[in-house]
Amino acid sequence: MAGGAGPSPGAADHILYGNKYLTELRHGGTLSGEPMDDARTQQAARDDLQYIRRTLAAAGHLSIIPGRGMAVIGLLAIAAVAANLRTTGTPWAGGVAPEPALVVWAALLAISLVIGIGTMAQKARRQGQPFWSPVLRKALWGYAAGMLLGGVLTGAVIRTEVLALLPAVWLGCYGAALVAGGISSVSPVRWMGVCFLLLAAAAALLPAKDFGLPLLAVGFGGLHLAFGAYIAWRHDG
């Protein structure tokens, strides 16, 4: 080992390099060609490997979130709100059958899934990245849990006919899905989830009759549009 041995050829480069950038490395190793004992060398090597591991894990973050697709979903959500307002009435409005209004939101969910998956695949292709990657599967686990819970709770709310809870359930479960799925994705996804959770809290406190539809418009319409545009601008499409 290097202990006791003189600097090897190329050591001068290391010393210059070390002086220029980091005389003392964050990981406690050294860049200089000065003699190091076995233990220090091994620790520096361990720290470097640890850094590489962390970088590889972080590089596995999902970066193919489709901002433009998200913005399109926002526009469709505003259209769904308009359809509820003008044609079907809201699911929680008394005196009208809730089924047509629920069908509008179910259709929005289905179309949004198709758009989301399609634009994500498109972005992956454009960036030369694999679509069905381990990181996408990891993100889907987090996302699916919140969405499934939303489905279960929606069923329970419809069965027990307390439809005024629907805005809070939808906003809350979608927000939780985004926060969980967003852990392995770019940070705006998590922040959008947090905003949905705040809207869910508002929906739980305010009467659905007056605030349900506006909160859904702000959430599924406004947040998708705003965060979609930001992601498209900041994260290449």
Next chain:
Amino acid sequence: MARNAKHERPSPADLDPLIHERLRLGILSALALHESLSFTELRDLLETTDGNLSVQARKLEEAGYVTCQKKFVGRKPNTSYRLTARGRNALESYLQTLEQMLPPIERVRAAAVARRGALRPAPSES
């Protein structure tokens, strides 16, 4: 890179100094996993500044370890980086040297990191 006497473990002086800087090591490690990463993605991933990333990436580019492609997407400039075969070889060699610095019992884990870094096929030089 120079090596110590035969049968001895390599010393830190045997590590490629161009890769040994943290940010440059991070750039190569990230590119080993992805065919291509944009400047924005690398900056966010490595939590660094535009200026720092630009300087370090240019050093790697000058050494032929990465290639840089600048294009316009609409009116927006888009810079993306790819690992070259030379860069991949340099990273693998760096990992092997690190691995040899460790006691034999730890080499298995280090080798696993090296394998992960080499998951994707080496890109063609451009």
